[in-house]
Amino acid sequence: MRKVLIVDDAADTVDLLTYVLKDQGYDVCAAHNGRQALEVASAQRPDVILLDVMMPEMNGIEACRRLKADPELRMIPVLMVTAKELDEDIVAGLDAGAEDYVTKPFNHLVLAARLRAALRVKEFRDELAHINEQLRVETENLEKKEAQLREAQKLEAVGQLAGGIAHEFNNLLQVIGGYANCAKEGLSPQEERYLDLQQVLKAADRAGTLTRQLLRFSRRRVIQPTSVDPNQVVANLAEMLRPLIGEHIALEMILGNGVGAVQVDADEFQQALLNLCLNARDAMPSGGALTLKTGSVMLRNPLWDSRFQITPGRHAVLSVSDTGCGMSAEVQRRIFEPFFTTKEVGKGTGLGLAMVYGVVQQHQGAIHVYSEPGKGTTFKIYLPMAGTPAGDEHAAESEPAPGGSETILVAEDDPFVRDLAVRILEKNGYTVRVASNGEEALRIFEQDPAAISLMLLDAIMPKLSGHEVYRRVAAEHPQAKVIFASGYDPEAAGCRFLMEEHWRLIEKPFDAATLLRAVREVLDGEAGDRDLATTGGAVTH
Numbered sequence: 001m002r003k004v005l006i007v008d009d010a011a012d013t014v015d016l017l018t019y020v021l022k023d024q025g026y027d028v029c030a031a032h033n034g035r036q037a038l039e040v041a042s043a044q045r046p047d048v049i050l051l052d053v054m055m056p057e058m059n060g061i062e063a064c065r066r067l068k069a070d071p072e073l074r075m076i077p078v079l080m081v082t083a084k085e086l087d088e089d090i091v092a093g094l095d096a097g098a099e100d101y102v103t104k105p106f107n108h109l110v111l112a113a114r115l116r117a118a119l120r121v122k123e124f125r126d127e128l129a130h131i132n133e134q135l136r137v138e139t140e141n142l143e144k145k146e147a148q149l150r151e152a153q154k155l156e157a158v159g160q161l162a163g164g165i166a167h168e169f170n171n172l173l174q175v176i177g178g179y180a181n182c183a184k185e186g187l188s189p190q191e192e193r194y195l196d197l198q199q200v201l202k203a204a205d206r207a208g209t210l211t212r213q214l215l216r217f218s219r220r221r222v223i224q225p226t227s228v229d230p231n232q233v234v235a236n237l238a239e240m241l242r243p244l245i246g247e248h249i250a251l252e253m254i255l256g257n258g259v260g261a262v263q264v265d266a267d268e269f270q271q272a273l274l275n276l277c278l279n280a281r282d283a284m285p286s287g288g289a290l291t292l293k294t295g296s297v298m299l300r301n302p303l304w305d306s307r308f309q310i311t312p313g314r315h316a317v318l319s320v321s322d323t324g325c326g327m328s329a330e331v332q333r334r335i336f337e338p339f340f341t342t343k344e345v346g347k348g349t350g351l352g353l354a355m356v357y358g359v360v361q362q363h364q365g366a367i368h369v370y371s372e373p374g375k376g377t378t379f380k381i382y383l384p385m386a387g388t389p390a391g392d393e394h395a396a397e398s399e400p401a402p403g404g405s406e407t408i409l410v411a412e413d414d415p416f417v418r419d420l421a422v423r424i425l426e427k428n429g430y431t432v433r434v435a436s437n438g439e440e441a442l443r444i445f446e447q448d449p450a451a452i453s454l455m456l457l458d459a460i461m462p463k464l465s466g467h468e469v470y471r472r473v474a475a476e477h478p479q480a481k482v483i484f485a486s487g488y489d490p491e492a493a494g495c496r497f498l499m500e501e502h503w504r505l506i507e508k509p510f511d512a513a514t515l516l517r518a519v520r521e522v523l524d525g526e527a528g529d530r531d532l533a534t535t536g537g538a539v540t541h
Contacts, residue, residue, distance in 0.1 A: 002119060003027040005046035007037040007063065008081065009055045013104070017050065020108060026115075034058025038066055041073050048118045051098070052081045053089040061092045068097030075125045077118035137423065144416075169207070177204045225263040225363070230294045230316045230383075231255045233266060237273050238292065244278065248287035256295035262316050262383040264363050272359040276320040276379050279353065283324025283377065293319040296385065314385045315365075321378040327371040335369065370487030370508065375460055378487060402520040403428030406453035410434050411441035411469065412485065413461045417508060421456060421485075424512045425519070438464025442472055449477050454523055459486035459505075481522050 004026045006017045011032075018028045029044050031037040033055045041049060049067070053060040060080060068074045080093035080101040090101045099121055100114050180200045187194040238253055245251060273292075280290050297317045327335070336357040360367045360381055371377035408430050412418035415436070422432045433452065435441035438461045445452055455473070457466030464472075470482050487508035506518050 001025065001027045002048070003029065003044065003046040004115070005029050005031065005037065005041055005044070005049045007031045007034070007049060007055070007060065008052040009033055010052075013052070017106070020106070020111070021115075024112060034060060034063030034066075037063045038070075038073075041067060041076065042070075045073075046076060047122050048115060049076055049078045050081055050102070051078050051093075053093060054082075061089065061096050064093055064098050065096040075122070075129065077121045079114060079118055173204050173208050177201060177208075180204065225265050227261045228264050228266050228269070229261055230259050230318055233264075233270055233273070234292050234294055234318065237270055237277070240274075241277055241290075245281040245290060249281060249284055250289045252289065252291045254291065254293040256293075259294050259296050259316055260314075260385050262363075262385060264383065268359050269363070272356040272381075273318065273320065275353065275356050280320060280322035280324060280377065283322055283326070288323035288376075291319070291321040293321070295319075297382070299382070311384075315382045316385055318381045318383070319378055321376065323376045326373045326375050326377055327369075328373055332369055332371060368487075372460065402516060403430065404520060404523060405429050405431070406523055407431040407433065407451050408519065409441060409445055409452045409455045411436075411438065411455065411461060411466065412458045413437055414458070417458075417485075421515065424515055428512075428516055430519075437462045438466065438469045441469050445469075445473055445480075449473075449480075452480075454481045454483065454519060456483050456485060456506075456519070459484045481525075483518055483522055 002025075004021050006014050006021075006028060007030070008014050008017075009032050014030050014032075018030065021028050029040055029046060031040045034051075035058045037049070037051065037058075040046075051060040051064055055063075064078050064080065067076065067078060074097070077100075078093075078098040080090055080098045081104065082090050082101060083104045084090070093101065099118055102111050102114055180197050184194055184197050187197075189195075234253060234255065238251065241251060277290060277292075284290070295317050297315050299312050299315055335353050337354065356379075357367065360383075363383055365381060365383040367382075368380045369377065370380075408425055410418060410421050410425070410432055411434075412421060413436055418434065418436065422434055425432050433444050435444050438457075440463075441455070441457065441461075442464060445455065455470065457469055459466045461469075466484050470480070470484075473480050473482075483504045483506060485506045485508055504518060504522055506515060
């Protein structure tokens with residue numbers, strides 16, 4: 001039902017118009033001066049405004065000017081109302097932005113026709129705004145894809161260059177090592193020349209390690225994939241990690257049941273995981289916790305990152321989480337670049353994560369990183385399950401995800417994740433209120449708690465964490481419903497409460513179907529219920 005705002009200081013005029021318009025099927029609201037008109041329009045968002053020219057406090061011309069200056073209200077058509085035909089006040093109103101006018105006493109046929117015309121203008125503007133918004137979103141998506149493509153092309157070019165150099169350098173190292181060993185023959189281990197040659201061989205061995213890392217990154221090294229149990233890879237790695245990470249770091253393994261097998265080169269993949277663990281160790285010089293976790297997940301959509309050619313279907317996921325210093329967004333954008341490092345000179349080559357990137361790509365997998373300064377880091381590696389055709393299980397779960405009409409509070413400090421969640425929810429019928437940190441989320445909820453059916457809270461946010469926001473809300477509203485979102489492992493510091501208190505968790509990055517199903521299940525469940533189920537990332541455990 002279309003809503004009309006009548007603005008007139010004469011009560012009999014308001015009553016007459018209300019009767020006529022309701023009889024024609026309109027919903028009606030009213031204001032009695034220009035200042036009230038601004039307030040009512042902002043609160044009720046009518047489809048058209050009938051605005052009298054002459055009123056106390058603020059006349060119709062000034063009210064029209066202010067309506068058209070407000071970005072939230074300027075699209076609402078305004079019909080000026082006057083007792084004279086095209087007088088100077090009407091001209092002034094049209095100059096202020098009004099779309100049309102009607103005269104008193106009202107001719108009901110003329111009034112009805114001009115209202116219909118104004119509503120057609122409103123529909124056209126709404127459609128145009130929708131198209132512009134779609135274009136804006138598509139442009140942003142295209143810009144992101146182009147940036148990802150440029151990054152992938154840059155890494156590919158660097159990889160090709162690095163691979164070519166490493167291949168030739170390996171040949172040189174072969175010659176250096178071979179002749180150094182020949183020169184050692186017949187020398188006593190105590191001789192100075194023998195010791196000098198030993199240093200040459202040690203340097204050649206270190207250089208060989210660097211070239212192997214470059215070849216892994218450039219994917220020029222031939223891999224030998226076999227069917228491997230991810231749990232066994234992680235268990236074997238844990239045995240060698242203990243002396244490497246030190247007693248000041250707690251090591252924990254969480255191995256999933258029935259993870260299945262993946263087709264990988266076990267040595268290459270274990271080396272990649274070792275590099276992640278050593279990076280985690282270096283991020284915790286004063287101690288902390290290192291968690292290795294395995295599980296199986298369902299990718300419902302083609303992967304979110306165009307750098308990786310990975311398709312829907314069941315995958316193994318391996319996580320390496322630490323409680324260390326974390327990384328800024330700028331560092332995260334560059335961590336897979338060869339020779340990029342934040343370590344002191346002589347403390348690192350900058351090839352460790354580049355090698356991990358190359359190994360993951362070579363195995364048709366993907367890697368995602370989640371980190372914030374001071375809050376630790378989680379790397380997640382996704383690998384297709386051995387013997388599982390991509391998309392088989394995806395096809396079985398292709399039924400449309402449910403939508404709804406409730407109001408949902410989305411609190412997320414990452415603008416890309418926040419915009420994605422809002423877009424998914426609004427597209428499927430929900431009303432969304434948005435917060436970029438915990439304090440803002442709490443303030444929005446407290447303004448109108450009865451209107452909010454569900455809170456979707458990032459577990460770790462600035463100012464107040466998602467957990468603290470919910471704790472304060474639940475103190476006054478124990479029936480409030482919540483879903484937490486996190487890119488960190490639920491067992492990691494700051495997120496452990498999710499498992500300890502059995503909250504529903506959506507793992508980032510998530511897709512539309514995963515989010516919508518989780519929202520519908522929580523909304524339709526009993527108030528206060530908690531669910532151990534974890535969904536995410538385009539993934540569902």
